[in-house]
Amino acid sequence: MARLRDPEKGCPWDRVQTHETIAPFAIEEAYEILDCVTREDWDGLPDELGDLLLQVVYQARIAEEAGRFDLAEIARRIGDKMIRRHPHVFAGASADPDRWEQDKQTERAVRAEYGILAGIAPALPALLRAEKLGKRAARVGFDWDTPEQVLGKIQEELDEVRAELAGGDRKRLEDEVGDVLFTVASLARKLGLDPEACLRHGNAKFTRRVEAMEAMVAERGHSLDALDLAAQEALWRQAKIRLENRSPGEDAPEGDSDAAIALRR
Known part of the structure; x- marks a missing residue:
């Protein structure tokens, strides 16, 4: 160096x-x-x-x-x-x-860092920091008692997002969506789950399904952007079934699914 x-x-x-x-x-x-x-x-x-x-x-x-x-x-x-x-x-x-x-x-x-939230680096990935903030606050009893209570709070926050949609105020929507994400991180924490790991799992699942969709349309000489939303959603359902139900190394049967019909049009 x-x-x-x-x-x-x-x-x-x-x-x-x-x-x-x-x-x-x-x-x-x-x-x-x-x-x-x-x-x-x-x-x-x-x-x-x-x-x-x-x-x-x-x-x-x-x-x-x-x-x-x-x-x-x-x-x-x-x-x-x-x-x-x-x-x-x-x-x-x-x-x-x-x-x-x-x-x-x-x-x-x-280091003159005082308060229950001191020392949690602002530069941490936002979801990870949300989990750490909630965990630290929970040490002094500032927390929900049950996961069900957190689910109720998530619904409350979603309702607030819905109420802001008509106004279209970007800053207010950013604020409300942030509240939703923070509360979802709290739900994972209450369930003993790592929210970062949960989201990584969700990202990987989404990636597998989209790649399966691309493979299926490629078999028929199409591309995803050539399909309308209805055909894409049908293909998504078929990809989900194929990935969830097949044995290792086994492809799903071709059948006349909604996606297959859409692709033949």
């Missing part, structure tokens, strides 16, 4: 990067690691972990050039933190399940 950042002989792109310009890449690399783990791509995982490690080295080098800290300081601090947060391992203390959060609260106080 020192060679890449060399003012005279380094890479022109690497030389001009700053803490701010490269920070988003760390988020991207972390999600690529998650993708590898989800797919159990153990051969690709070392590459992705290396990409994330490079981001740490990159930030450390920029900081070292400015005289702030270096890679050794990063390693020392995380080592000290792990020892501090695990006294039952490193200091012979009794295991205390609340110790981790107590130590984090102490660290937030040292």
Whole structure:
């Protein structure tokens, strides 16, 4: 990294990067690691972990050039933190399940971060941050008692979205849709589910179904954009049946479904 950042002989792109310009890449690399783990791509995982490690080295080098800290300081601090947060391992203390959060609260106080929501990074993905905000508020009892109560709140928020549709005020709609999404994240939390994982599952399901639709229309020499909405919806239903009912490696029968009829027109 020192060679890449060399003012005279380094890479022109690497030389001009700053803490701010490269920070988003760390988020991207972390999600690529998650993708590898989800797919159990153990051969690709070392590459992705290396990409994330490079981001740490990159930030450390920029900081070292400015005289702030270096890679050794990063390693020392995380080592000290792990020892501090695990006294039952490193200091012979009794295991205390609340110790981790107590130590984090102490660290937030040292950084002058006060309040029940302190320390939840605004730059987190919005759905993940919504879950963390709700979980933190729940620690002081500010929460629904049951998932059913959250469902009622979701319906209330949807009604508010519906009421704003006629006015067409974009800011008000943004506000109300945000309330819906936040409350849905709370529902997942109350059910013991990870809302990010739920949405990833939904995204993957949608992707599989659309790809199945594309494959079916391609078999008949068509493309999705050549079909009207009714034909696309019929094809969606057929793709759903094909993916949910077939055995591994088995294709659904061709039959005279609504989609097949629409495609023959």
